[in-house]
Amino acid sequence: MLNPAAPLPLKDPSLFRQACLVGGRWIEAESGRTMPVRNPATGEVIGSVPAFGRAETRAAIEAASAAYPAWRAMLAKERSAILRRLYELMLANADDLALIMTSEQGKPLAEAKGEVAYAASFVEWFAEEGKRAYGDMIPQNQKGRRILVMKEPVGVFAAITPWNFPAAMITRKVAPGLAVGCTGVVRPASQTPFTALAIGVLAERAGLPPGVMNIITGPSAETGAELTENPMVRKLSFTGSTEVGKVLLEQCARTVKRVSMELGGNAPFIVFDDADLDAAVAGAMASKFRNTGQTCVCANRILVQDGIFEAFATKLAEAAAAMKVGPGVEPGVTQGPLINADAVAKVEEHIGDALARGARVVTGGKRHPRGGNFFEPTVLADVPREAKIFSEETFGPVAPLFRFRTEEEAIRLANDTPFGLAAYFYTRDVGRMFRVAEALEYGIVGVNEGIISTEVAPFGGFKESGLGREGSKYGLDEYLEVKYVAVGGIGT
Numbered sequence: 001m002l003n004p005a006a007p008l009p010l011k012d013p014s015l016f017r018q019a020c021l022v023g024g025r026w027i028e029a030e031s032g033r034t035m036p037v038r039n040p041a042t043g044e045v046i047g048s049v050p051a052f053g054r055a056e057t058r059a060a061i062e063a064a065s066a067a068y069p070a071w072r073a074m075l076a077k078e079r080s081a082i083l084r085r086l087y088e089l090m091l092a093n094a095d096d097l098a099l100i101m102t103s104e105q106g107k108p109l110a111e112a113k114g115e116v117a118y119a120a121s122f123v124e125w126f127a128e129e130g131k132r133a134y135g136d137m138i139p140q141n142q143k144g145r146r147i148l149v150m151k152e153p154v155g156v157f158a159a160i161t162p163w164n165f166p167a168a169m170i171t172r173k174v175a176p177g178l179a180v181g182c183t184g185v186v187r188p189a190s191q192t193p194f195t196a197l198a199i200g201v202l203a204e205r206a207g208l209p210p211g212v213m214n215i216i217t218g219p220s221a222e223t224g225a226e227l228t229e230n231p232m233v234r235k236l237s238f239t240g241s242t243e244v245g246k247v248l249l250e251q252c253a254r255t256v257k258r259v260s261m262e263l264g265g266n267a268p269f270i271v272f273d274d275a276d277l278d279a280a281v282a283g284a285m286a287s288k289f290r291n292t293g294q295t296c297v298c299a300n301r302i303l304v305q306d307g308i309f310e311a312f313a314t315k316l317a318e319a320a321a322a323m324k325v326g327p328g329v330e331p332g333v334t335q336g337p338l339i340n341a342d343a344v345a346k347v348e349e350h351i352g353d354a355l356a357r358g359a360r361v362v363t364g365g366k367r368h369p370r371g372g373n374f375f376e377p378t379v380l381a382d383v384p385r386e387a388k389i390f391s392e393e394t395f396g397p398v399a400p401l402f403r404f405r406t407e408e409e410a411i412r413l414a415n416d417t418p419f420g421l422a423a424y425f426y427t428r429d430v431g432r433m434f435r436v437a438e439a440l441e442y443g444i445v446g447v448n449e450g451i452i453s454t455e456v457a458p459f460g461g462f463k464e465s466g467l468g469r470e471g472s473k474y475g476l477d478e479y480l481e482v483k484y485v486a487v488g489g490i491g492t
Ligand SMILES: NC(=O)c1ccc[n+]([C@@H]2O[C@H](COP(=O)([O-])OP(=O)(O)OC[C@H]3O[C@@H](n4cnc5c(N)ncnc54)[C@H](O)[C@@H]3O)[C@@H](O)[C@H]2O)c1
Pocket: 160, 161, 162, 163, 164, 165, 187, 188, 189, 190, 220, 221, 223, 224, 225, 239, 240, 241, 242, 244, 245, 247, 248, 261, 262, 263, 264, 265, 295, 296, 297, 393, 395, 421, 465, 466
């Protein structure tokens, strides 16, 4: 029996749930099996959650299906009011949600609080957007006929989410689905289930009827197999690695499910000679080291034009070395731990490979003296194109700098990847802004900005970074079907 650490000092301890939410009931796995959840900063067990298998997952799908007719039949305005209350409850309980998040994911408390606000913003946004799922009336093509286009909810959805944004990746999927009348089953990452379960508690308090949103935990192979193969599930929204996304796409194909795929990234961050150097350094720091580099949109390759390479490298290294590494609950900490030992090993592998190919360390480069999953913020210079860190997503606090000479070379290097999620570049040349933004093969492009994710704009990738968009007015379409109705016999 694992000895859990002391309970989290929450203002409302009832938010910390070690059970799954199915049909309005908080339940265990039929087998009684559980899975421990560890604090990545200390290695301590902070709690455990049920290990659902296929049978329990099927029961959750059936609960969502049973709740669907009544939830769909509600007025959009009535669903909107419940989502609005959830938004308000998330903000009112932000401190507890942030502490739960930091305890299971590791990010600094300030970042966790920022994520709670970001996550809540999707609930606020889709509470309103759900009232604007407009159809069309098309001018008839024949006398006596009318042509209608109706937007209808897709039905029961499944959401499988990653560990790096334990709140926002839940609400970015659930909010649009619930807003248009869908019901669903959420399966958060096994490393970070408690944030999702706490949102489930708040959803109940907001008045969400039983079975509309079900939250389950359990081994990914078993829960994932049921969620992707069960024909009652009409849509899968997945956020995670491209590798797993491809597996789930194949599994969903057998029942032709609608899918949204928010997958891996390999973001280029291009700094041209004419950039505002200090702004570019600030943008690179924000993009690269947010969540200790564990974000899908963080700068993974920093391409710097020859003329300012050394100046940029020096300034970036100074800023990286000034960050405070430690547990997210410690005041002033700006870099938390990586999620686990495998993540540390991958960072070390990428650094070692780059150095073996001729790169040099400007700052950092090794495990932090605090040990465990802590790693020194690292800047590498003169990294060659052939290095693994150019082609693979590092998902850690390593900023590899690559040199380029011309705009054409920068664009070629930036696009030289199967991924296409986010890209960034810094320039003060207006013509270059449009040339480069239009040439980059990415779904999200930041110009003179390092962090641009927001609920009001479409989030999603080109190529092997995914399918579909989340957030914005486009995010609603992922949960809607389009129905064409031709009405005849009208006479005129
Ligand atoms: N595009 C985006 O919006 C976005 C956002 C966050 C993370 N990501 C990507 O996610 C990756 C890191 O997150 P991660 O390590 O959680 O990714 P992951 O793909 O390993 O896991 C994502 C989720 O899928 C589950 N899963 C894993 N294998 C499964 C299977 N066979 N069947 C069903 N479910 C399965 C996991 O338990 C987790 O809940 C990175 O590649 C990152 O770029 C993308």
